[in-house]
Amino acid sequence: MRYLIKNGSIIDPAQRVATVGDVLVSDGKVERLFEIADRAAEQHVLDDGVEIIDARGAVVAPGFTDLHAYLRQPGEEHKETIASGTRAAAHGGFTTVCAMPTEHPTHDTAATVRLVQELARREGYVHVDVVGALTVGREGRALADLGELAEAGCIAFSDGDRALSDAALMRHALAYAAALGLPVMSFCQEARLSAGWAMHEGAVSTRLGLPGFPAAAEEALIARDIALAELTGAHLHICQVSTAGGVALIRAARARGARVTAEVSPHHLTLTDRWVLGALAAHDPAPKAPARQRRQRNPHPELGLPSWLDPTRLPPYDSSTRVCPPLRTEEDIEALAEGLRDGTIDAIATGHSPQSRVEKECEYGLAAPGISSLETALALALSLVHRGEMDMVDLVARLTEGPAQVLGRSPATLRPGARADIVIFDPDAAWTVDAMRFVSRGQNTPLHGQRLKGQVMLTMAGGKIVFRRNGFGTPDAAPAH
């Protein structure tokens, strides 16, 4: 099958290309890019069975790579399966998903890893890479057979959202993984400092009487792991950074030449701990000195957080806002956006954590943390562009080139010969989040009912269309907007 994606705004960070033009796909690969000036050369490809996808008004970019998603299979199929999770990824524009270790069994043997790979090959909508467990059973006591996991094809090691509290074991893990040439993805949470946590520690947790997870509990472990990475020369990847202090530590480490990379989730970039207040936020005084001074270059001040994202739609203590690490403050958001902009943070990673209703419909402090985020990730991330905090090419780079670099791969690209992993999205399409219509089994999102701006229209993985919104790009479809 051949496709000609016409008239899209092509953004390919790997080639430093941002232009209007057409992309020709055939046999699962990008065959050719035509800029407007090359139109004449294009005519001869149009004959034999090329399907034309009209992408006018939309952005055409390499498919996104998600470094951090919980697909839950095998073991917790009531929360998500590889089929449903990768389908959600396709809806979100992701063509590669790194599957974080499952709960039980976990990715600590080659057998489980191969099962995940096999399920992904048979049932997956997009490519799945497997993150091996760092320790046996993710219990933090003994290293998993990392060599065997590497041979089985794991692309990194991590205990997922369980931090490794034993510093000596972390040192050994880093040294061992470095010898295998693979990164360790560390989730930084000092366990004792955050014991019993329900949300970010600060004014809001004090007002609500919820036990806090202080920023220092993340920063302390980031600092420890950076020191250990420098000691061992290993590649340390910081998962789901959420604090301003964490960003500063990573920036300083990189400046010293440490092999440290980092990711941030779309929700940590956009939502604050005030979302836990829900409706109570309506009567609560806003933070005294809003740290986020609207940037002068913001061309659309009306698209700032308050009008587009409204925490008061939620009831107080809504468990959909409980996520690990917790939603932080405006100051943290500001620092995370700055880190993403200046490259301190390499990638936007969803941290997709689907939960079933049972785990969420309960008291706040007892609810399982996690947000089902694959299907809203792009729109939340685009709010940085709409607010004028980031330009579109950089944002796309953090979803494509950045994660590829973390994995030590050549970046996803639209260069001729590249695997045809392509996303087409309309950055200006406004839509209302309806969690009931998520294709993920996890309907756990604080964004239900919110208006977002930016929507994936079509996703192609390996040259195959794995998601298409309402016949997008066909002659009978409505124009992108």
Add this chain to the structure above:
Amino acid sequence: MPTSSTERSRRRHVIDLDDFSATEIEEILTTTESMKEVLSREIKQVPALRGRTIVNMFYEDSTRTRISFELAARALSANIVNFSARGSSVEKGESLVDTVRTLQALGADVVVIRHSQSGAPYLVAQHFRGSVINAGDGRHAHPTQALLDLYTMRERLGQIRGVHVLILGDVVHSRVARSNLWGLTRMGARVTLCGPATLLGPPAYWTATWPEVTISYQLDEVLSSADVVMVLRLQKERQQAGLLPSLREYTRLYGLTPERLARLGERVLIMHPGPMNEGVEISPEAATAPNAVIEEQVTNGVAVRMALLYRLAG
């Protein structure tokens, strides 16, 4: 979720005092006075809530609060049923929401809930068509306690505006302190929080929500200007958790000792939400001093709860 609308329509839930105006608090205190009169009669019962069903849902042990609600409901002739987490469906793994739906189906009009998790009453309110009264949730709120404290202060001091209230002790874990902060600041009192730094947290955590409040780590510096000393219970687990060097040191720095009692004026009210750890946060001398109103607080608690039940279900 609004628990009341701003217009003078009737309040449906009492979850915290954050959504009470000074006027509404005044009205409740006035109703409390009438209820107190009922309780002073020979036959302490009026038929105001005859035929109404109230469920005491106690997920955490609290004999005094439970009995207080029970007596309040009976004095208004309501049916009251006790549901305690122990020996109930909770032990079989039933969720809070399922339990609430069951109580709904059984015809409850009012649910009184005590729970160890902050915010639990909001979850109940989302799934219950009747009224919800919070009888204490985690560290979050204990609005009926704060209202009975306000009533006791007003009864003894004549007014609340301008009164300096010192809330002393384990503030960070205290739902009583938080609800009192809302109530007292709304009624125009001056509030100082005092305790060890480990049981207070950074001052900015408090002043972000209650800008008028003063924070102090030095009891002897703030004690002399107080009109009311509200002593909070110190749970002995705090010491085991490493928050305190020793109970002895706590008493030395923050206890209402006989020496400190002697320095208080005779008109300074001593309050305690109970149960007390006598000899730790409060000395027996202070607990039984003529200016201690700890038993009055308990008595007034029944009247305040009658007033609330009457306003919600009457």
